[in-house]
Amino acid sequence: MQARTQSVWQRMLSVDRRWLYLILFVNIVIFLLAPLRMPASISPPVQKFYDEIEKLQPGDLVMISSNWSASTLAENQPQLEAVITHLMRKQARFTMISIEAQSRDISYRLAERVTKDKGYSYGENWAHFGFVPNLTVAIKGMVTDLPNTVKQDVRGIEVAKLPVVQGVKSLSDYKMVIDVTPTGSVPIWISYSPKNLTILYCPTSVMAAEAYTYLDSGQIKGMITGAKGAQEYEQLLGIKGLGAPFANTISFSHLLIIAFILLGNFAMLMNRLQARREA
Amino acid sequence: MDWLQEFLPINSLNPLIINWDRLGIWIGVLCTLAIYSLLYRENPIYRFFEHMYIGLAAGYSLGPLGVDILYRYWIEPIWIQGYWAWAFVVPYGMYLYFIFSERYGWISRIVIGTLIGASAGLFFQEFSSRYLPQLNSTLQKPLWISDANPDVTIWTVMVNFLFITILLSVLTYFTFSYEQRGAVKRVAILGRWFLMIGLGAIFGNTVMARMALMIGRIYYLLNDWLLIRVGGG
Numbered sequence: 001m002q003a004r005t006q007s008v009w010q011r012m013l014s015v016d017r018r019w020l021y022l023i024l025f026v027n028i029v030i031f032l033l034a035p036l037r038m039p040a041s042i043s044p045p046v047q048k049f050y051d052e053i054e055k056l057q058p059g060d061l062v063m064i065s066s067n068w069s070a071s072t073l074a075e076n077q078p079q080l081e082a083v084i085t086h087l088m089r090k091q092a093r094f095t096m097i098s099i100e101a102q103s104r105d106i107s108y109r110l111a112e113r114v115t116k117d118k119g120y121s122y123g124e125n126w127a128h129f130g131f132v133p134n135l136t137v138a139i140k141g142m143v144t145d146l147p148n149t150v151k152q153d154v155r156g157i158e159v160a161k162l163p164v165v166q167g168v169k170s171l172s173d174y175k176m177v178i179d180v181t182p183t184g185s186v187p188i189w190i191s192y193s194p195k196n197l198t199i200l201y202c203p204t205s206v207m208a209a210e211a212y213t214y215l216d217s218g219q220i221k222g223m224i225t226g227a228k229g230a231q232e233y234e235q236l237l238g239i240k241g242l243g244a245p246f247a248n249t250i251s252f253s254h255l256l257i258i259a260f261i262l263l264g265n266f267a268m269l270m271n272r273l274q275a276r277r278e279a
Numbered sequence: 280m281d282w283l284q285e286f287l288p289i290n291s292l293n294p295l296i297i298n299w300d301r302l303g304i305w306i307g308v309l310c311t312l313a314i315y316s317l318l319y320r321e322n323p324i325y326r327f328f329e330h331m332y333i334g335l336a337a338g339y340s341l342g343p344l345g346v347d348i349l350y351r352y353w354i355e356p357i358w359i360q361g362y363w364a365w366a367f368v369v370p371y372g373m374y375l376y377f378i379f380s381e382r383y384g385w386i387s388r389i390v391i392g393t394l395i396g397a398s399a400g401l402f403f404q405e406f407s408s409r410y411l412p413q414l415n416s417t418l419q420k421p422l423w424i425s426d427a428n429p430d431v432t433i434w435t436v437m438v439n440f441l442f443i444t445i446l447l448s449v450l451t452y453f454t455f456s457y458e459q460r461g462a463v464k465r466v467a468i469l470g471r472w473f474l475m476i477g478l479g480a481i482f483g484n485t486v487m488a489r490m491a492l493m494i495g496r497i498y499y500l501l502n503d504w505l506l507i508r509v510g511g512g
Contacts, residue, residue, distance in 0.1 A: 019320050032509050074495030075488065101343035131347045136401060141397050151351050182488075191405040206488035209481045218415035219409075227483075227491055244493055245510030253490050 006276055012267035020218055020260060027256050031249040039235070040250055044222040045215055046232040049200050049222025051087070052176070060175040061168065065135075065189065066107035067099050067181040068145045072204050075108040077110065078230035078243035079202040080180045084114045086237055092175075093164050096149075097138070099185060104131040107180075116247035128154040128163045139192040149183050172196060182207060202229070285506060308504045311496055417446065473487045 006014070030152045056062070065081070068076035078241030087094050096111060098104040108128045122127055132138035140151030146168055147160040159165060167173070172194040179186045180202040189199055198221050203209055205226035214220045224233050227250055283291060291294035307343060313328035353369055356362040373389065378387035420439040421428045452470030457493050459467045501507045 014321070018319060024493075025497070026396040028494055031499065032494065032498060032501060033507065035510065037510070071492055072488075072495070074491040074498060077495075098295065101340045101347075104343060106348075131343045132349055133344070136386070151355075181499075187405075187409055191408040204488050205484040205491065206481070207484075209477070209484055213413055218320070219412055227494075242498075242509065249494050250487055250490050253494075254487070257486070278465060 007271070009271040009274060010268045012263065013271060023252060023258060027253060028249055030250045032245055034248075036248050037240075037244045038251075039047060040244075041178050042166070042232050042236060042245065043225075045183045045223035045225065046229050046236070048220075049224055050233065050236045052198055052200060052221045053086050053089070053090060055194060056087070056090045056175060060086055060090075060092045061165070061173060062092050062176045062178060063171070063174050064094055064107075065177060065181065065185060066096050066177045067179075067183050068105045068187055068204075069100060069106055072108075072182040072247050073180075074242075075204045075230070076180050076182065076202065076242050077225040078108060078234070078246060080107065081114055081241055082230055082233045082237060082239070082243060083178055083180065083202065083224075084111060085241075086233075087241060088115065088118055088120055088252075093125055095125045095127045096131055098131050099133065099135045099138075099183075101131050103131070104128070104154065118162075118209035120157075121158065124163050127159075127162050129159065129225045130154040135188045136192060139188065140172065143192065143194055144170060146170050146173075170194075176200065178202065184210075185219065186211060186214065190214060246249040282506060288505075304503050308500060309498065315496075417442075445470075449473055 064080070064232065066076075066080060068080075086093070096107055098107055111126060111128065112122070112160065115122075115126060116231045118123060121210075124203050130153060138149065139189050146165070147158075153159055153162060174197060176198045177193055178200045179189055182204040184207065186199070186203070193199065200215070200222045201220045202224045203211055203226070205228070208223065210223040211223055215223055227243055227246035230241065231247035232243075233241045234241040286301075288302040290298070310328055310332070313324050314332070315327045316322055349369075354366050355367055374386050375390045376387070377383045377385075386467075407504050420442060421431045421436065422443070423436060424431050424433065448466050448470035450467055450470070451459075451469040452474065498509055502509050
């Protein structure tokens with residue numbers, strides 16, 4: 001008995017999805033390795049973010065709330081690197097805090113690497129306050145008495161003895177909070193931090209859509225959205241970071257997925273038309 | 280040869296010398312590949328590493344919890360600074376575990392009551408700081424050009440009208456106190472359409488986030504493991 005041959009459309013519809021995964025993997029590898037730096041148009045939230053940091057004076061104190069871990073590295077790492085680079089350019093002091101155990105170690109190592117050999121010494125110009133399990137309680141404590149709430153930094157040094165926060169009694173002594181996070185922590189900063197603090201936000205792409213209401217109302221003054229935002233920020237700073245290769249790779253992966261969707265739908269349409277003709 | 284020396288977790292001349300940082304990266308690569316093996320097919324290696332990951336994540340968080348929280352905020356104040364009253368705090372919190380007892384389950388409700396009371400109190404502040412400025416911002420949006428607001432352009436007015444239209448139609452969609460009929464129903468349908476567009480945008484961002492997750496892992500394989508510099512160096 002002769003087996004009925006499949007049409008090209010039927011073969012396209014029954015392609016093993018693992019081939020698609022492989023093509024996507026190869027596509028990502030190619031565009032990560034390619035020395036390709038496509039120019040990005042600067043979106044208003046990123047420009048506002050940049051302008052707010054530009055307003056800082058040397059010595060101003062900034063709190064970075066870094067709550068990301070390995071899973072969102074591709075989006076949050078380029079954001080944090082670019083932000084710290086900008087703060088160092090403005091000679092601003094900064095302290096970091098995390099609400100997740102993994103984030104503490106990752107952000108501490110990253111800040112150590114970025115500040116190394118840049119004239120920024122730990123304790124003098126920056127410090128990491130470690131891990132706090134409940135951000136609401138931590139912010140409320142820091143608003144009242146920062147040294148006694150945080151107590152020790154990540155190296156076990158008493159916060160009151162750190163030169164970077166000498167004379168700092170509460171969170172009101174800071175100029176700015178920058179929340180680098182894949183979690184919904186920015187509403188907590190908006191709700192409980194002192195009103196004189198400028199809040200800037202670096203979310204992952206999935207969290208960004210919800211934050212536009214805060215941006216519109218002025219509760220946050222600027223936003224860097226995922227790797228795409230990091231690419232724009234690197235462009236504003238004139239540095240070569242990970243944001244550009246990551247954003248380019250994301251763009252070309254999206255194109256590939258769109259091509260897969262169009263091909264799949266076209267094949268389904270053609271298959272139906274063929275079946276109707278045969279009937 | 281230099282690349283191989285840097286790549287391997289052991290010294291190529293003396294295998295007894297182990298580069299622990301490199302060994303950590305090799306283990307990370309093994310875990311990554313084992314987890315991604317699910318894309319090929321369901322397999323016991325994937326299951327093993329999945330369970331190991333859950334166990335490690337739980338175990339890892341215990342360390343910082345013990346050092347950064349329990350020691351810093353409970354043990355140290357009691358033993359070193361002499362704030363003996365803190366001794367009651369953790370046992371009080373642990374009353375929550377009475378929830379598993381049929382006989383003493385009521386004790387857990389005292390802790391739950393404290394938590395609910397504290398959360399309700401905090402929510403007053405949260406509501407005023409989080410939602411009232413948004414309400415204020417919405418009410419202040421200019422809907423026409425006048426001498427009072429000379430900076431407002433026709434484009435701003437159009438955007439503001441769109442904003443108010445979306446806001447009111449979505450609010451109408453979520454009004455369930457009476458049956459939606461006639462004009463109200465049509466406005467609610469418009470609201471549903473706006474919601475669908477919003478959810479579509481969120482889903483698009485979700486795809487981008489998931490893609491970034493995979494890119495992050497492949498970056499790790501290329502940059503940290505194979506020592507190939509990303510983006511052309």
